Structures are given as C-alpha cells and as structure tokens.
Amino acid sequence: MMVDARVVLLDEIAAGVNRTLLQDLIRNIQRLNKEMGYTFLVIEHDMDMIAQLCDPVIVLAQGSVMMKGTIEEIQQNEEVIEAYFGNDAH
Secondary structure (H helix, E strand, O other), X not given: OOOOOOEEEEEOOOOOOOXXXXXXXXXXXXXXXXXXXXXXXXXXXXXXHHHHHOOOEEEEEOOEEEEEEOHHHHHHOHHHHHHHHOHHHO
C-alpha cells in the first residue's frame, strides 16, 4: 500500500491472531476498502472472518474455482463440504 497499490493480497491473516485483534484487522480492512478504494483478495480458512469481509466468496479446490457465491451458499454446498471435510462431515 506504500506504493499506492489498488489490490492487496492477504494470506491467512487470522492464523494465530486473537479474536480482539482480528476484529481490529477486519475493521481496518473495511475502512481501507471504503475510504481508500482498496480491493482485498483474502485467502483465509476462518469462515467468521470471511463472512464479515467477503461477498462474493470464491472456493478453490486443487487450484481451480469450485464455487462462487454468498457465504451462506458456500456453507450449505454439498460439494464444498465434501471437498473440505470429507463424506463424514454430516
């Protein structure tokens, strides 16, 4: 962002971060998006964080787009559940 980037890639920023600090990070990402126009590409496994930040959500599996939709659609999709949690997830 120091060189006036317009797209910022964030990779697993919730990993090892306490929930209070994570909420601060989320608020700052939202503020930078709204006030400065930054677009964020977020790679993350924390679905609570994704639910607060991302619309649409894009799920990748083995390097390809598996699904694109709302967080609710993603969380209810049988193919996504099977790919990430296996057949015994239900």
